[in-house]
Amino acid sequence: MPRMSGAQILLECLRQEGVEYIFGYPGGAVLPIYDALYDFRDIKHILVRHEQGAAHMADGYARATGKVGVCLATSGPAATNLVTGIATAQMDSIPMVALTGQVRTTNIGKDAFQETDAIGITMPITKHNYLLKRTEDIPRVIAEAFYIARSGRPGPVLVDIPLDVSLGKIEWDPSQYEKDPDIPSYRPTYKGHEMQIRKAAQAIREAKRPILYVGGGAVQSGAQEEVTELSERTNILVTTTLMGKGAIDETHPNSLGMLGMHGTAYANYAVHNCDLLIAVGARFDDRVTGKLDQFAKYAKVIHIDIDPAEIGKVVHCDIPIVGDVKTVLRELLKYVEPRPATEWNRQIMEWKRKFPLVYPKDGQMHAEFVIDEIWRVTEGNAIITTGVGQHQMWAAQYYKVKRPRQFITSGGLGTMGYGLPAAIGVQLALPNETVVCIDGDGSFQMTVQELMTAVVYELPVIVAIINNRSLGMVRQWQELFWSERYSEVDLQASPDFVKLADAYGAIGMRVTEPEDVEPAMREAMSQRKKPVIIDFVVPTEENVYPMIPSGQSIEQMMLRKDLEQLRATVDTDGEEWSFADQEQILRQFVEQPARQ
Amino acid sequence: MAGNAQNGREHQHTITALVQNHPGVLARVAGLFARRGYNIESLAVSVTENPDISRMTIVARGDDRVLEQITKQLNKLIEVIRVVDYVEHSAIERELALIKVNAEPKNRSEILQLAEVFRGRVIDVSEKTFLIELTGGPEKIDAFARLMAPYGIREMARTGVIAMARGTKTA
Incomplete structure (x- = not known):
């Protein structure tokens, strides 16, 4: 048996787990690991500029591929720099293994140089974490970490590795490495309960106004085919959450786009009026539900989720099904009979015509127009990453994705600065794809240093900055809910993004006229060796609509004020329409019998 | 709904x-x-x-x-x-308490009688105090503590409840 150091054993374990990339940054407590990496050929290390970037890259890589992303940082400040990235992965259930160095076991608890309690700090933001105490535990712990990260409801796992553990040498036979070990106290449920699935099929058969509400769980389990088949067979229309984008092709006639705070009016009307809500891998986030006692208040609820704790956490559930979304839908499809499109479908389609997602095509370069153009020029095929804010919501509304893992965004945690590093992780995983980070001028500046990483590794990510020279989403809230008291949202003072790109060795462009969006995008897409920053200068005082204010119900949904005029530009059937129709939509089904 | x-x-x-x-x-x-x-x-x-x-x-x-x-x-x-x-199963719940209570000569026999009724044991005696050990369900310990309160409880430590199902059933 070869005699190996802990660091060598660690890398061998990672190799056997199929790790292609480690996103990391060296330091004292991980020096043995970096020394072992020096001549380890099977794994490529990506040197980032800040550990937060490493975590987001590992996360982006994981979201794009479904594989476990790996990041590596030293102890102390490096471990704390990973925290935002780990929390981001945790909130969106992303499989990730974060490796941190730690001071020697004999120094733990002594306030040693660069010591932090990485385990204690990350306990609430990981699926699980480990402090390694002995070199011989490395193979078991790494195998468990990867298995836990990718199985069941995925999530980040942190392994904290003291210096003496990675230095220590033991006899170890790499062929003994055992992937997917059995952990008796951890056995996720994949197969749904058959009785419950039959009940769900019956509820679908009996429902008059059913809606599919599909979340990130469907993306994670790769259930696009099943969601689409269920929707097509039953003519039940589909609305997705931000994380669920791509669970059905958004250009499919059965797709209603996103629901919730900035969801489409028609998706929200459909959910409001439905009598059966089929929640598929979704967790009833407050940005989806708004005021809970008003959310889908006439509906019976079927909830399919791999995590039993999600069922009944937020809303009452009538038919719970614990299991993997894809597996459960496969079973469900055995019992679900074809069902014709009904008056309900016609009704929703009418709402879709009456309350479309529109923006003015008035010669101004609106943010929505830029995103619409990016969608058109990339033929809806680009992989999109985003920061957080108005640009993120506009991207979610206007970039209609075709497939799962195509829209990569920090949904649960809402991490500004996620977009660029995530795009780097995605581009490394999928070198032939067009990767566009639709970013905000605020978000971009939070992790801008990773531009260097993209340049060094010759990654042609396109960063489309929707530059409104403002922290737009906060500005919007201050305009609408805080009496236009614009407190600290002005970002007029920002670097010249074109010069900044140049300084980093990337390509920079500025676009101020609508007709220049397409040529700029085409030029950016022709670059296959360098990142491109496009500074799209858009108006400052624009809001994301529709909007259901936080904690309120659909009754308070705000539509854009010019919707009536704009609608005429997209719908020419001449049908009379006015805002007054909203009232009727909300009352229309009230008289219908609600579930007991 | x-x-x-x-x-x-x-x-x-x-x-x-x-x-x-x-x-x-x-x-x-x-x-x-x-x-x-x-x-x-x-x-x-x-x-x-x-x-x-x-x-x-x-x-x-x-x-x-x-x-x-x-x-x-x-x-x-x-x-x-x-x-x-344990809401679904019938279970036995027990707790252990140590109670240090003021025990003036005039009260001693009274306290001892009460302790006996509750099957408590005096495990330490000083000129002014008794240290009483008591096990039972939380209600029993609460009740005993209430009875001791008028004498003056100087200190009390409780283990917290431990529980186990009746019969052959195990956790």
């Missing part, structure tokens, strides 16, 4: 969790309760007949849905092997 899941009447449950006897597992459980805002009335931890497994007995307060969430969230922790909520 859909709607807020956080309603209903609050009550108290005794929950037992069998956990892997690893360092940090108590921090995970305590952290979970703190983070999710669950109310914990008492917590008792000790090793079981199997040295690799510890038994935590948690008395928690909340409405049905909160208590269901507590059980589910506990089960999600990787090191938690099994969770039993």
Whole structure:
């Protein structure tokens, strides 16, 4: 048996787990690991500029591929720099293994140089974490970490590795490495309960106004085919959450786009009026539900989720099904009979015509127009990453994705600065794809240093900055809910993004006229060796609509004020329409019998 | 119908969790309760007949849905092997208390009589105090503490409840 150091054993374990990339940054407590990496050929290390970037890259890589992303940082400040990235992965259930160095076991608890309690700090933001105490535990712990990260409801796992553990040498036979070990106290449920699935099929058969509400769980389990088949067979229309984008092709006639705070009016009307809500891998986030006692208040609820704790956490559930979304839908499809499109479908389609997602095509370069153009020029095929804010919501509304893992965004945690590093992780995983980070001028500046990483590794990510020279989403809230008291949202003072790109060795462009969006995008897409920053200068005082204010119900949904005029530009059937129709939509089904 | 899941009447449950006897597992459980805002009335931890497994007995307060969430969230922790909520099973609950009570000569016989009624034992005597050891369900200990209060309780320590199902059933 070869005699190996802990660091060598660690890398061998990672190799056997199929790790292609480690996103990391060296330091004292991980020096043995970096020394072992020096001549380890099977794994490529990506040197980032800040550990937060490493975590987001590992996360982006994981979201794009479904594989476990790996990041590596030293102890102390490096471990704390990973925290935002780990929390981001945790909130969106992303499989990730974060490796941190730690001071020697004999120094733990002594306030040693660069010591932090990485385990204690990350306990609430990981699926699980480990402090390694002995070199011989490395193979078991790494195998468990990867298995836990990718199985069941995925999530980040942190392994904290003291210096003496990675230095220590033991006899170890790499062929003994055992992937997917059995952990008796951890056995996720994949197969749904058959009785419950039959009940769900019956509820679908009996429902008059059913809606599919599909979340990130469907993306994670790769259930696009099943969601689409269920929707097509039953003519039940589909609305997705931000994380669920791509669970059905958004250009499919059965797709209603996103629901919730900035969801489409028609998706929200459909959910409001439905009598059966089929929640598929979704967790009833407050940005989806708004005021809970008003959310889908006439509906019976079927909830399919791999995590039993999600069922009944937020809303009452009538038919719970614990299991993997894809597996459960496969079973469900055995019992679900074809069902014709009904008056309900016609009704929703009418709402879709009456309350479309529109923006003015008035010669101004609106943010929505830029995103619409990016969608058109990339033929809806680009992989999109985003920061957080108005640009993120506009991207979610206007970039209609075709497939799962195509829209990569920090949904649960809402991490500004996620977009660029995530795009780097995605581009490394999928070198032939067009990767566009639709970013905000605020978000971009939070992790801008990773531009260097993209340049060094010759990654042609396109960063489309929707530059409104403002922290737009906060500005919007201050305009609408805080009496236009614009407190600290002005970002007029920002670097010249074109010069900044140049300084980093990337390509920079500025676009101020609508007709220049397409040529700029085409030029950016022709670059296959360098990142491109496009500074799209858009108006400052624009809001994301529709909007259901936080904690309120659909009754308070705000539509854009010019919707009536704009609608005429997209719908020419001449049908009379006015805002007054909203009232009727909300009352229309009230008289219908609600579930007991 | 859909709607807020956080309603209903609050009550108290005794929950037992069998956990892997690893360092940090108590921090995970305590952290979970703190983070999710669950109310914990008492917590008792000790090793079981199997040295690799510890038994935590948690008395928690909340409405049905909160208590269901507590059980589910506990089960999600990787090191938690099994969770039993004793609301569904008939269980014996016991607690041990040490009570140091003022015992002036004029009160001594009275206190001793009360202790005897409760099957408590005096395990230490000083000129001015008794130290009484008492086991039983939490209500019994509460009742005894109430009776001792007029004499002046100087100090009281309670272990927190431990519980076990009746009959052949095990956690």
